[in-house]
Each structure stands twice: as C-alpha cells, then as structure tokens.
Amino acid sequence: MDAVVLGLEDGWQYVVPGYAITFGLIGIYAVWVVRRGRKLSAELPDDERRFLD
C-alpha cells in the first residue's frame, strides 16, 4: 500500500510521524524524570527534600 491508498497524501505522512515523535519523546522523558524523582525521594529523608516547601 502506498501513501495515497492510506490517505496519507499531501504531507500527512510527514505530519503524523512528526507529532508522534515529538509527544512520544517528551512522554518518555517525562516518565523517566518522574520515576527517577520518586525513586530518589523514597531514598532520602524529608529534610533533604526542602524544595517541596
């Protein structure tokens, strides 16, 4: 199947991967940062997390 059959003509074949990569990359990075934060937070005493005040 080519792009025309899939209805991806006129640039959609570039737009869809562009948005998928953009929000996929941000999503993966966000999950990594939040998980790392939770892991470190559980390993440190409360007074070492003063930034939350």
Added chain:
Amino acid sequence: MTRVTTTQSEDAKSAKSKAPRDAFGTASKLTRVFGVAAFVLTSALLVFALVISPPEVIQGESVRLFYIHVPSAIVSLYLAFSITLVGSIIYLRKKSIFWDLMAGAAAEIGVIFCAITLITGMLWGRPTWGVYWKWDPRLTSTAVSFLLYVGYLAVRKLELPPHVRRQRAAILGIISFANLIIVRYSVQWWRSLHQGTTLDPVDTQLDGSMLFSFFLGMLAMIAIGAWLLVHRFRVAWMEERKAEQSLAAAIVERQSEGRS
C-alpha cells in the same frame, strides 16, 4: 520473626499510604499547575493544529509541522539554553549550586527540544525542499548547538571533583551560547534555504486559525518545558543530596576501619 517482618512491612505500607502525595516524588502545587496547563494546551493544540486549521495553499498538510517545529526551537534555543547561560554565569560568580543544577536541568530539556526541532525540521524539509537534510547555515548551526549541549551534559557527568566539574560545565555553558547567535542570524548572514523571521510583528503572513494554532503550540511547549524543568531540577537536587550522603557514609566507614 516472620510475623515481625510482616508487621514492619505493613507499617511501612501504611505510613506510605497515609503520607501526603507530595511526600514521594517531585510533585507539588507548582508542578500541578504547569501539568494541568500543559495537558489542556497540548489537547487544544492537537485539535487546532491537526483538525481545525486549514492546509496551506503551497505546502499543503505539511504546514501543520510548523505548529510544533517553531515552538520547540524557541523553547530549546532561546529559553532553555538561555537559562543554562544565566545559571552558568551566576555559578561562576557566586558558586551557587542551585544555579549550577538549574543550568544542567535546563540544558537537558533544551537538548530534548532541540532534537525535536531537528527531527520535525527534517520531516518538514522533505515535502518542502525535496530532501530531509541540507547543509544549510540554519540547519547546520542548529545541529552544532545540539552537539555542543550534548557535550555540556557529558562534561557534567565527568568523574572530577564536583567544583572542578561544575566550573568546566559553566564555562562550556557560556561558550555554547555563542553559537546560538549564529543560529539566530544565520539566515541573514548567509544565503539559506531556511525561511527568515517566522512572525513579523508588523506584517505577519499568518492569520485566523493558523495563527491561533501557532500561539497554542508556543504556550503548550512553554508549559511542558516549565513542568519538565521543575521536575528535572528537583531530581538533580536529590541526586546531589544523595551523592553527599554517600560520600559522608564512605568517610565514616573509612574512619571506623582506621580505628579498628
């Protein structure tokens, strides 16, 4: 013995469930505000950019990449890397660890958004110019910026005394910013395939839903960047505290070995 272990485990679980949600992780009221804003703006962006805004007369549907490509570039090159510059200068003047960590967190987010800028630019370039990549001044200088800040992040991971590592990173954070001036003016200094100023405040070529989609893209990317920056800074802060604790524990252990 088994009963005691089970009870301790249950106590730990109970304490964790009773603790406020913010006690675990890097979330706070501030990140919730940024998070909700990022979610709402991104949802609106997807609707406007992919459904409501019309295709462009010459570029067709591929113009929709504009609504994420340019905002990503602005967040990366002009906002995140500027924070790295400011943080680096303040670190060198005041030796502030806060600003060193802020500079590192901003650089990491800048690198992510710079990668998005390069990828969406390549995807937009293929239908517009006929090629994914061209050694054009704007593209090349942006790629150089990406590599410079990847190098900056690598310097931050070097096995050096902390003050030496921070100082070298701060110097590189300042030097790297000079290339952003080349990125900014490359389309004026050299002949370039890349278009010049996207939005001329006097005579903008965009109107209606296209202009609105672009501003939604800007606000969404700024909200996402701010949310990521606060979280990433707090992670860096805790990494710093954990490294200090590990060092202190190692010193105590070495001293006790020496006495025995």
